[in-house]
Amino acid sequence: MSIVKAGVIGHPVSHSKSPVVHEYWIDKYNLSGTYEKIDITEEELSVGIQKLIDDGYAGFNVTVPHKQNIIPLCDEIDETAKLIGAVNTVKISDGKLYGFNTDAYGFIENLKSHDADIEGKTAFVLGAGGASRAVVYGLLDAGAGKVLISNRTKEKCNEISMINPDKIQIIDWTDRNEALDGVDILVNTTSLGMAGQPSLGIDLSALPAAATVSDIVYAPLMTELLKSAQGNGNKIVTGIGMLLHQARPAFEKWFGVLPEVTEDLEALVLK
Numbered sequence: 362m363s364i365v366k367a368g369v370i371g372h373p374v375s376h377s378k379s380p381v382v383h384e385y386w387i388d389k390y391n392l393s394g395t396y397e398k399i400d401i402t403e404e405e406l407s408v409g410i411q412k413l414i415d416d417g418y419a420g421f422n423v424t425v426p427h428k429q430n431i432i433p434l435c436d437e438i439d440e441t442a443k444l445i446g447a448v449n450t451v452k453i454s455d456g457k458l459y460g461f462n463t464d465a466y467g468f469i470e471n472l473k474s475h476d477a478d479i480e481g482k483t484a485f486v487l488g489a490g491g492a493s494r495a496v497v498y499g500l501l502d503a504g505a506g507k508v509l510i511s512n513r514t515k516e517k518c519n520e521i522s523m524i525n526p527d528k529i530q531i532i533d534w535t536d537r538n539e540a541l542d543g544v545d546i547l548v549n550t551t552s553l554g555m556a557g558q559p560s561l562g563i564d565l566s567a568l569p570a571a572a573t574v575s576d577i578v579y580a581p582l583m584t585e586l587l588k589s590a591q592g593n594g595n596k597i598v599t600g601i602g603m604l605l606h607q608a609r610p611a612f613e614k615w616f617g618v619l620p621e622v623t624e625d626l627e628a629l630v631l632k
């Protein structure tokens with residue numbers, strides 16, 4: 362059997378945990394494949410990708426700063442990637458590039474794997490960057506009744522609210538603490554709380570105890586937000602699961618097996 366080649370493109374890409382995840386699955390499912398980190402700068406993007414096509418790659422993941430720039434280079438992109446406005450997974454078939462976005466799927470699968478109810482619920486998403494777009498799209502696609510969004514730079518919320526203006530409500534950044542009243546799912550998609558960044562600094566007093574709190578930051582795994590949510594009796598969902606679950610459909614596209622997320626894998630990635 363020939364070797365199936367895949368990887369992750371980005372710049373920088375040295376920090377990526379994706380090889381650990383995909384190599385674990387290649388081994389677990391006894392497949393003949395490789396998954397590497399491939400550093401490609403913005404200027405070299407189209408040349409770098411042509412090289413992957415020429416070298417017979419089955420596809421690749423896309424990380425910072427290429428998630429948007431890759432779009433015009435794709436021959437086709439799926440509906441989800443179009444709506445999110447970013448591609449994180451590419452399959453190469455007959456020299457053509459097919460773009461997908463599995464971030465929304467990864468976020469929702471992670472919530473569901475922690476038994477969080479989404480259908481008809483009210484979610485509150487902090488942040489309005491690329492990750493926020495995928496999270497908001499995922500929540501609405503999974504049946505959330507209402508999504509509140511708040512961002513330091515309020516204008517950035519307007520574009521995200523176009524995903525579904527009837528169900529998305531923009532909250533002033535200064536009103537975020539009060540807006541927690543009645544929220545079922547709170548999600549941090551900002552970079553606040555990440556190692557080396559200031560903490561989110563949110564007062565959870567108004568958040569119902571039955572709410573689920575999720576952070577997409579996973580370094581550290583237990584952010585200040587999650588610690589205070591846990592202290593208040595909220596269910597918490599750490600960010601590592603999104604990283605693991607978003608990788609599943611990508612792996613399936615290249616290697617033909619939909620792999621499982623296990624505790625062993627989570628421990629390995631967090632090592």
Ligand code: ATR
Pocket residue numbers: 487488489490491492493512513514517550551552553559
């Ligand atoms: P990603 O694609 O991972 O979402 P991003 O597009 O850089 O990353 O977005 C980072 C998010 O963190 C944004 O919502 C950003 O708010 P701004 O749009 O106002 O920049 C938010 N963020 C970063 N530093 C922040 C800070 N000190 N206070 C409040 N929000 C912050």
